[in-house]
Amino acid sequence: MPEQSYETLDFDITERLAEIVGVNSVKVNEPMSAHTTFKIGGPVEWFVEPQSIDQIQSIMRFCNGYSIPVHVMGLGSDVLVCDEGMLGVVVQTAAHFKQIYVEGTVVHALAGASNEDVAAAAQRAGLTGYEFASGIPGTVGGAAIMNAGAYDGEFAQVAISVLCLAPYGSIVEISAEQAKWSYRHSMMADEGYIVLGVRLQLAPGDPDEIQARMDDLAKRRAEKQPLELPSAGSTFKRPEGYYAGALIQDAGMQGHSHGGAQVSTKHAGFVVNTGGATAQDVCWVISDVMDAVKKNSGVNLEPEVKFWC
Ligand SMILES: Cc1cc2nc3c(=O)[nH]c(=O)nc-3n(C[C@H](O)[C@H](O)[C@H](O)COP(=O)(O)OP(=O)(O)OC[C@H]3O[C@@H](n4cnc5c(N)ncnc54)[C@H](O)[C@@H]3O)c2cc1C
Structure with a gap:
C-alpha cells in the first residue's frame, strides 16, 4: 500500500473513478444534503453511482489501494453528514444498482433497490412477508446491514441470504446464520462487508390483502410520524x-x-x-x-x- 496521502497522488482521481463507472456517474464536491433524508451535510469529494458488482469491486480495490476513505450508502435515510463535508468517496447504490427479480416465492434484489419497490414487486407477484418494510425509506442493502424493522417485522425474518463484498475483496454469499442479525445489527456491519444483493423468502398471498396491509401501515406511519x-x-x-x-x-x-x-x-x-x-x-x-x-x-x-x- 502506498505511504503517501491520496491528496498528493500524481494522477487524477476523478478520471480514474470515471474509467470505472463512466464520467456521468462521478460527481465532484457533491453536497450530501441532496442525498440524505435529513437534507443536511456538506460536500463529499467524490460521489459515485455504480451500476454493477464489478464496478463496486473495482471502486473498493482502487480506494483501498490508495487509502482513499470510502463510505457506501443507499438512500441516506439513516445518516447524518457533518457540515464541513467528507473526505474521499461515497458510493451510492440507490441510483442504478437496483434491479428486482421474482422467482417463485423468492425475491432477488440488488442492494440499491428501495424497500418500497421490493414490497411493491412482491405485492404484484402475490407474495406476502415484506409489507412491514414498505414504508421504511431506505434500500434493501441498508435494511440488510442493520436489520431494519417495523410493526413486528424485521429483515432477518424473511432473508435467505445476502451477497456481499467481503473486506478482503472476495464476493461471498452470507447465510442468515452467518449474518447474526439482531436488533438493528448484523455481522456485516461489524466486519465491514458491503451488501451487493439480497434473497428474500416470501409466501403466497392475496395481492389485494397485501396492498391493504401496506396501505394500513402507511396510514399508521403518517398519523404517528413527522x-x-x-x-x-x-x-x-x-x-x-x-x-x-x-x-x-x-x-x-x-x-x-x-x-x-x-x-x-x-x-x-x-x-x-x-x-x-x-x-x-x-x-x-x-x-x-x-x-x-x-x-x-x-x-x-x-x-x-x-x-x-
Ligand atoms: C421517516 C423515516 C422512517 C424510518 N422508519 C424506519 C423504520 O420503521 N424501521 C427502521 O429500521 N428504520 C427506519 N428508518 C431508518 C432508515 O430508513 C433505515 O435504517 C434504512 O434501513 C436505511 O437504509 P438506507 O439505504 O437509507 O441506508 P443509508 O442511510 O444510506 O446508510 C445507513 C447505513 O447503512 C450502510 N449501508 C447502506 N447500504 C449499504 C450496503 N449496500 N452495504 C453496506 N452498508 C450499507 C451505510 O454505510 C450506513 O452505515 C426510517 C427513516 C426515516 C427517514
Missing part, C-alpha cells in the same frame, strides 16, 4: 424495556430545539429538520436529549443514526 419534515427516522435505538419517545417526553424534551433541529412535537423519538438545520444543531439536540433522559430516568440512550464526517 413524515412532512426531513429526518433520519428514529434518532435513538430502542433501549431494552423502554421506548425512546416516551423517555424523551418524560424528560420534558419534546419540542426541544437548537437552530433548525427539533425533537418532533408529533413523535418525540424523531429529531427533525424544521428548516436550515445544520448537523451541529442536530448533534446539540441529540446530546441535550441524552443528558436529560439519563438525568430523569437513568437510561442511556444510544443514537441510531450513523454520523459521517
Whole structure:
C-alpha cells in the first residue's frame, strides 16, 4: 500500500473513478444534503453511482489501494453528514444498482433497490412477508446491514441470504446464520462487508390483502410520524424495556430545539429538520436529549443514526 496521502497522488482521481463507472456517474464536491433524508451535510469529494458488482469491486480495490476513505450508502435515510463535508468517496447504490427479480416465492434484489419497490414487486407477484418494510425509506442493502424493522417485522425474518463484498475483496454469499442479525445489527456491519444483493423468502398471498396491509401501515406511519419534515427516522435505538419517545417526553424534551433541529412535537423519538438545520444543531439536540433522559430516568440512550464526517 502506498505511504503517501491520496491528496498528493500524481494522477487524477476523478478520471480514474470515471474509467470505472463512466464520467456521468462521478460527481465532484457533491453536497450530501441532496442525498440524505435529513437534507443536511456538506460536500463529499467524490460521489459515485455504480451500476454493477464489478464496478463496486473495482471502486473498493482502487480506494483501498490508495487509502482513499470510502463510505457506501443507499438512500441516506439513516445518516447524518457533518457540515464541513467528507473526505474521499461515497458510493451510492440507490441510483442504478437496483434491479428486482421474482422467482417463485423468492425475491432477488440488488442492494440499491428501495424497500418500497421490493414490497411493491412482491405485492404484484402475490407474495406476502415484506409489507412491514414498505414504508421504511431506505434500500434493501441498508435494511440488510442493520436489520431494519417495523410493526413486528424485521429483515432477518424473511432473508435467505445476502451477497456481499467481503473486506478482503472476495464476493461471498452470507447465510442468515452467518449474518447474526439482531436488533438493528448484523455481522456485516461489524466486519465491514458491503451488501451487493439480497434473497428474500416470501409466501403466497392475496395481492389485494397485501396492498391493504401496506396501505394500513402507511396510514399508521403518517398519523404517528413527522413524515412532512426531513429526518433520519428514529434518532435513538430502542433501549431494552423502554421506548425512546416516551423517555424523551418524560424528560420534558419534546419540542426541544437548537437552530433548525427539533425533537418532533408529533413523535418525540424523531429529531427533525424544521428548516436550515445544520448537523451541529442536530448533534446539540441529540446530546441535550441524552443528558436529560439519563438525568430523569437513568437510561442511556444510544443514537441510531450513523454520523459521517
Ligand atoms: C421517516 C423515516 C422512517 C424510518 N422508519 C424506519 C423504520 O420503521 N424501521 C427502521 O429500521 N428504520 C427506519 N428508518 C431508518 C432508515 O430508513 C433505515 O435504517 C434504512 O434501513 C436505511 O437504509 P438506507 O439505504 O437509507 O441506508 P443509508 O442511510 O444510506 O446508510 C445507513 C447505513 O447503512 C450502510 N449501508 C447502506 N447500504 C449499504 C450496503 N449496500 N452495504 C453496506 N452498508 C450499507 C451505510 O454505510 C450506513 O452505515 C426510517 C427513516 C426515516 C427517514
